[in-house]
Amino acid sequence: MMDPILEVKNLTKHFKTKYGLLHAVDGIDLTLERGKTLGLVGESGCGKSTTGRLILKLIEPTTGQIIFDGKDITNYKNRAMKEIRRDMMFIFQDPYSSLDPRKTVSQIISEPIIANNILKKSSDIEDRVTELMTTVGLAERLYNTYPHELDGGRRQRIGIARAIAMEPKFIICDEPVSALDVSIQAQILNLLKELQRKLGLSYIFITHDLSVVNHFSDDIAVMYLGKIVERAPAEELFLNPLHPYTKALLSAIPVPELDVKMERILIKGEISSPINPGEECRFAKRCYFCQDICMKEPKLLEYSPQHFVACHRAEELKGLEGGL
Amino acid sequence: MKEKDLILDLQDLYVRFEVEDGVVHAVNGLSLQIERGKTLGLVGETGAGKTTTALSLLRLVSEPPGVVECERLIVDGKDVMALSQKELESFRGNDIAMIFQDPMTALNPVFTVGDQIAETIAIHENISQTEAQKKAIDMLELVGIQGERADEYPHQFSGGMKQRVIIAIALACQPRLLIADEPTTALDVTIQAQVLNLMRELRDHYKTSMIMITHDLGIVAQICDEVAVVYAGNIVEYGTLQDIFNRTKHPYTEGLFNSLPNIRDRKAELNPIKGLMPDPTNLPQGCPFHPRCPYADEKCKEEQSVKWVSDTHYIRCIAYEREGFHIKLEEKR
Numbered sequence: 294m295m296d297p298i299l300e301v302k303n304l305t306k307h308f309k310t311k312y313g314l315l316h317a318v319d320g321i322d323l324t325l326e327r328g329k330t331l332g333l334v335g336e337s338g339c340g341k342s343t344t345g346r347l348i349l350k351l352i353e354p355t356t357g358q359i360i361f362d363g364k365d366i367t368n369y370k371n372r373a374m375k376e377i378r379r380d381m382m383f384i385f386q387d388p389y390s391s392l393d394p395r396k397t398v399s400q401i402i403s404e405p406i407i408a409n410n411i412l413k414k415s416s417d418i419e420d421r422v423t424e425l426m427t428t429v430g431l432a433e434r435l436y437n438t439y440p441h442e443l444d445g446g447r448r449q450r451i452g453i454a455r456a457i458a459m460e461p462k463f464i465i466c467d468e469p470v471s472a473l474d475v476s477i478q479a480q481i482l483n484l485l486k487e488l489q490r491k492l493g494l495s496y497i498f499i500t501h502d503l504s505v506v507n508h509f510s511d512d513i514a515v516m517y518l519g520k521i522v523e524r525a526p527a528e529e530l531f532l533n534p535l536h537p538y539t540k541a542l543l544s545a546i547p548v549p550e551l552d553v554k555m556e557r558i559l560i561k562g563e564i565s566s567p568i569n570p571g572e573e574c575r576f577a578k579r580c581y582f583c584q585d586i587c588m589k590e591p592k593l594l595e596y597s598p599q600h601f602v603a604c605h606r607a608e609e610l611k612g613l614e615g616g617l
Numbered sequence: 618m619k620e621k622d623l624i625l626d627l628q629d630l631y632v633r634f635e636v637e638d639g640v641v642h643a644v645n646g647l648s649l650q651i652e653r654g655k656t657l658g659l660v661g662e663t664g665a666g667k668t669t670t671a672l673s674l675l676r677l678v679s680e681p682p683g684v685v686e687c688e689r690l691i692v693d694g695k696d697v698m699a700l701s702q703k704e705l706e707s708f709r710g711n712d713i714a715m716i717f718q719d720p721m722t723a724l725n726p727v728f729t730v731g732d733q734i735a736e737t738i739a740i741h742e743n744i745s746q747t748e749a750q751k752k753a754i755d756m757l758e759l760v761g762i763q764g765e766r767a768d769e770y771p772h773q774f775s776g777g778m779k780q781r782v783i784i785a786i787a788l789a790c791q792p793r794l795l796i797a798d799e800p801t802t803a804l805d806v807t808i809q810a811q812v813l814n815l816m817r818e819l820r821d822h823y824k825t826s827m828i829m830i831t832h833d834l835g836i837v838a839q840i841c842d843e844v845a846v847v848y849a850g851n852i853v854e855y856g857t858l859q860d861i862f863n864r865t866k867h868p869y870t871e872g873l874f875n876s877l878p879n880i881r882d883r884k885a886e887l888n889p890i891k892g893l894m895p896d897p898t899n900l901p902q903g904c905p906f907h908p909r910c911p912y913a914d915e916k917c918k919e920e921q922s923v924k925w926v927s928d929t930h931y932i933r934c935i936a937y938e939r940e941g942f943h944i945k946l947e948e949k950r
């Protein structure tokens with residue numbers, strides 16, 4: 294049964310810059326099933342965070358449509374949006390910059406509860422904060438400490454506690470573990486999974502780390518210069534990547550095992566400018582398989598059930614190395 | 618027995634920082650030997666003392682607040698602790714060079730990249746400015762950047778290209794020992810793969826000995842011959858790639874592996890190490906890992922010594938000798 298919590302159609306964000314129009318997000322379609330995780334991967338600057346901010350309506354789209362929990366929220370304004378916002382939360386990469394340094398842990402966590410008038414009695418608020426702290430694994434003794442006194446892992450737990458305080462339906466996690474050491478990263482990933490099970494949360498999980506996204510997501514969308522170039526269930530994407538960029542990304546993962554002789558598909562050069570992109574496939578300049586046909590932009594098409602790819606040559610390149 | 622040809626012989630390095638809130642015990646009796654031509658991986662999490670160890674080899678730890686002590690520090694036959702300030706200047710660059718994590722801060726924004734490479738060459742080799750400029754362009758091309766771009770400034774380069782420039786500078790004088798401190802951490806994966814490839818090629822070409830500092834066991838697997846796993850300022854496990862990856866013996870190393878997602882099995886659970894890194898101003902008694910270690914008992918609070926488990930492989934752990942101890946990792950593989 295399809296029961297999407299979120300659908301995004303032709304979502305586009307262009308920024309005006311002095312050099313021209315910057316195509317940060319350029320007509321993307323996404324679907325997130327209720328209770329599931331959609332991973333959004335790609336290199337820095339490809340438009341992941343902008344996508345997240347568009348969905349939460351922190352910025353206005355240039356064009357496109359956002360349907361959240363059955364409602365088209367694209368044109369929702371202040372009042373209506375405030376209601377919806379309780380159900381959609383954000384967890385950032387660097388919790389430090391998003392946490393007010395003058396506030397204590399408990400003040401930070403209770404902020405949304407107070408702002409939305411959920412609880413009024415201070416003893417109720419205290420109880421709720423303590424409960425939330427326990428849920429995310431923060432010791433009670435940290436109740437009155439300040440974020441700068443804590444390590445990155447604990448700060449991320451504060452960000453998570455605040456995000457779940459309103460019992461949202463949906464959270465966008467933007468590189469939530471990228472700044473953390475591996476042992477702490479694993480603790481936070483496990484916590485996010487446990488919360489998903491307990492609270493029935495749906496996630497969009499933004500990351501540049503391919504092994505993390507594979508572990509964490511049900512479906513994965515690969516972005517390149519504002520476009521989605523491939524989208525599939527995680528397992529399928531890792532076994533049968535179709536887009537040359539996806540293949541290159543997967544083959545660049547430093548796997549912590551010996552004697553894995555993966556065919557490395559090194560790609561040339563670096564990501565090009567998102568300003569005034571041409572008519573050609575966005576990846577053409579770096580692609581080893583680029584041909585004349587690639588001077589026309591490919592559409593994202595369903596190649597096999599649930600597996601979408603935007604590459605003219607997907608069929609021909611199918612057998613090529615690149616999967617695991 | 619044949620004497621080993623060592624590029625680095627470090628014995629009992631201690632570094633502490635005497636700061637307001639107390640004494641940070643950053644490096645605690647670390648010993649390390651590297652054979653010429655080999656690449657050693659120095660692996661561990663933030664605060665383990667990797668960067669401080671590396672800076673000590675170049676005598677670049679700021680003193681004060683730092684206090685550096687060691688029994689022996691020989692790099693390429695030179696007794697580094699005995700070098701004068703002047704000798705140290707030529708030592709850095711000619712004998713040993715370091716690549717830092719953040720390419721943004723390592724380059725000077727007001728000089729062109731060509732000038733910066735040329736300057737390094739001019740300092741270390743007795744050649745004219747024009748010759749140095751010409752050599753700088755060669756170095757740029759060697760790291761995959763068009764020579765014409767020598768006249769550009771660092772801000773005109775992307776992160777990956779800046780890191781290439783830094784590699785060019787580090788290699789310009791063909792140092793005997795190259796230390797790379799998280800050289801690709803700030804880069805995207807596809808660019809990381811390009812830079813690692815480049816480093817491997819240049820290392821093989823110049824036969825440079827190398828220390829690769831990283832928190833990423835995937836990078837270690839790609840580029841290192843030997844591995845030292847560092848925790849709280851000392852090596853807890855040391856061995857060849859095979860020893861560390863396929864014959865893991867230390868519970869901390871096991872914890873690191875178990876924290877990583879398995880790329881071939883999405884459903885496999887992560888088993889993180891419980892708790893946090895110890896406070897370096899107040900390290901636990903005995904084995905510094907014992908408060909987080911699933912195998913620890915009372916004995917682990919006592920002083921730990923090195924146990925060689927083979928000719929190439931040692932650990933600093935006594936739980937290993939206990940009956941019933943065995944690393945769960947071996948079952949998983």
Ligand SMILES: Nc1ncnc2c1ncn2[C@@H]1O[C@H](COP(=O)(O)OP(=O)(O)O)[C@@H](O)[C@H]1O
Nearest residue numbers: 308315317336337338339340341342343344567
């Ligand atoms: N407010 C803004 N004004 C102009 N350009 C922006 C703005 N926000 C983001 N961008 C640009 O949009 C592109 C996508 O950025 P972002 O979504 O942050 O990428 P990612 O999160 O994938 O690294 C980048 O080129 C970035 O510089």
Ligand SMILES: Nc1ncnc2c1ncn2[C@@H]1O[C@H](COP(=O)(O)OP(=O)(O)O)[C@@H](O)[C@H]1O
Nearest residue numbers: 634641643662663664665666667668669670897
């Ligand atoms: N200049 C300094 N003053 C005080 N403490 C320092 C200084 N440099 C490093 N440290 C401390 O020494 C310990 C080891 O740091 P470092 O060598 O940078 O670790 P790593 O590179 O493994 O992350 C840390 O606790 C760090 O905070």
Ligand SMILES: [Mg+2]
Nearest residue numbers: 341342343467
């Ligand atoms: Mg981002």
Ligand SMILES: [Mg+2]
Nearest residue numbers: 667668669798
């Ligand atoms: Mg460091």
